[in-house]
Amino acid sequence: MDYTYYPGCSLESAHSSYSDSVKKVFNHLDCNLIELEDWNCCGATAYMSVKETVGFAISARNLALAEKHKRDLVAPCSSCYTILAKTNRYLKELPEFHQTINECLKEANLTYNLSVNIRHPLDVLMNDIGIEKIKQKAKHNLNGLKIANYYGCQIVRPERGFDDREEPMLMDDLFEALGGVNIYFPFKVKCCGGMLMTTYEDVAIKLSKEIIASAVENRADCVVTTCPLCQMNLEAYQDVINKEYKTNYNMPILFFTQIMGLAFGFNNKELGIDKLLIDSEKFSDLVIK
Amino acid sequence: MKIENIKVPGKLSKKEEDLRESFLRQLEVVPNSEKIKTCIQCGTCTGSCPVSYAMDISPRELIALFRAGDLETILNSKTIWVCASCYACQTRCPALIKITDIIYALKRLAMEKEIYPPNFPVHSLSESFVKIMNQFGRLHEARLLVYYFLKTNPAKLFSFMPLGLRMAKKKRIGYTASKIKDLENFKKIIKKAELSDMPREVIEKAYLEKTVGYSAVEKDTVLESKK
Numbered sequence: 472m473d474y475t476y477y478p479g480c481s482l483e484s485a486h487s488s489y490s491d492s493v494k495k496v497f498n499h500l501d502c503n504l505i506e507l508e509d510w511n512c513c514g515a516t517a518y519m520s521v522k523e524t525v526g527f528a529i530s531a532r533n534l535a536l537a538e539k540h541k542r543d544l545v546a547p548c549s550s551c552y553t554i555l556a557k558t559n560r561y562l563k564e565l566p567e568f569h570q571t572i573n574e575c576l577k578e579a580n581l582t583y584n585l586s587v588n589i590r591h592p593l594d595v596l597m598n599d600i601g602i603e604k605i606k607q608k609a610k611h612n613l614n615g616l617k618i619a620n621y622y623g624c625q626i627v628r629p630e631r632g633f634d635d636r637e638e639p640m641l642m643d644d645l646f647e648a649l650g651g652v653n654i655y656f657p658f659k660v661k662c663c664g665g666m667l668m669t670t671y672e673d674v675a676i677k678l679s680k681e682i683i684a685s686a687v688e689n690r691a692d693c694v695v696t697t698c699p700l701c702q703m704n705l706e707a708y709q710d711v712i713n714k715e716y717k718t719n720y721n722m723p724i725l726f727f728t729q730i731m732g733l734a735f736g737f738n739n740k741e742l743g744i745d746k747l748l749i750d751s752e753k754f755s756d757l758v759i760k
Numbered sequence: 761m762k763i764e765n766i767k768v769p770g771k772l773s774k775k776e777e778d779l780r781e782s783f784l785r786q787l788e789v790v791p792n793s794e795k796i797k798t799c800i801q802c803g804t805c806t807g808s809c810p811v812s813y814a815m816d817i818s819p820r821e822l823i824a825l826f827r828a829g830d831l832e833t834i835l836n837s838k839t840i841w842v843c844a845s846c847y848a849c850q851t852r853c854p855a856l857i858k859i860t861d862i863i864y865a866l867k868r869l870a871m872e873k874e875i876y877p878p879n880f881p882v883h884s885l886s887e888s889f890v891k892i893m894n895q896f897g898r899l900h901e902a903r904l905l906v907y908y909f910l911k912t913n914p915a916k917l918f919s920f921m922p923l924g925l926r927m928a929k930k931k932r933i934g935y936t937a938s939k940i941k942d943l944e945n946f947k948k949i950i951k952k953a954e955l956s957d958m959p960r961e962v963i964e965k966a967y968l969e970k971t972v973g974y975s976a977v978e979k980d981t982v983l984e985s986k987k
Binding site for chain 2: 661
């Protein structure tokens, strides 16, 4: 199967390891990710809070570009995923607004006819490719690796998408099939603070701390996430959390495709695990044990 | 989507009436935003909100204030800027109110009217973001932080240094901004879309400015793209 791939700005720089691991995993499962040519930033939450129509119009430019290929659009970043999906939904629900946006797109000789499906890699892996094929293609067993599955807010909300909004299970099912152990983790859809880390650091630190504390209390080996911003907040600010709350957390935070990649037999470098700030290279030994 | 029949008790001040009109216009682009009328003040939103403890007005109070005709107090509060837009309230609201999307609309209203809580430069982050986007078509994270802290608190840039160095060591910082190829057409889309976002009086003023006097001679006017 072929999919159009929308990496997004974050996966281009700070989180290239997410992009690398997504591509590796998809190729291993005989799927092609073809990058959308000349994509632009989705606008994230920031643009929507300044100028609504512009936010939707630039987001719709990506959809218009993707429409030509008649493939589903895969966006691994939670923020990109939710913004692109929101744009799609709004344009479908508000015909007049759709017309306004198309008039804007016409300036660039583009038009969007609402035919693109926005997909998250987790959705594609579990619902298109399927757990059976993933199990077949796995080279190693996760050998009881204790995983806290952290979905974050944006891939399951606001509308019910491909998984439950309060108790999503797809990642749990995935890692159970690969031989991991899903620990009790009530914080799986709690907010990490997102962009508040730059604007209201104390608030975001508290939210991130609660998530890590829950993973530590329930004896997770690692937290696994689907979102670059969550990964950043939870990993890079553990120092600050430790200082503020007098803790000594050192919890590895990985992307779900990195753990999958280990089970598929890729090494740390190929999956970008060597780029993580908190040493997580030990997991590959555990998996190959 | 028109929201009609949202009545307020008593008579509103001129300023409040003006705010209210702009706010209802912002809500027109939110599907099902008229559900705001059906709030039962149960407080599920406040209870679900992970950051309500840091707000001066809770999400439930926010809706009550809107219905009482006091948008000005809402815009002066920290609340709309503390919202991390995790959508927990919106997915749990029994009256199906689009709370998070309404808070977005309030953010836009605050920027349009330039009403912010005192000493509170949070909106600068969004503004810096927009500036970079308009320049490159993609976001450059390092640049975003620099722009934002230069605007708000330059000293904070130094506190980012240790993290910056750790990220750099792991080759996780992009030094050059990535740019889209078709930037020219991208900017055309933005320019056109900005017209629909502008408050009506600004468009009308531009119309007058561009059709009367010397500037009317200029070719590349806002209005030409409007046709």
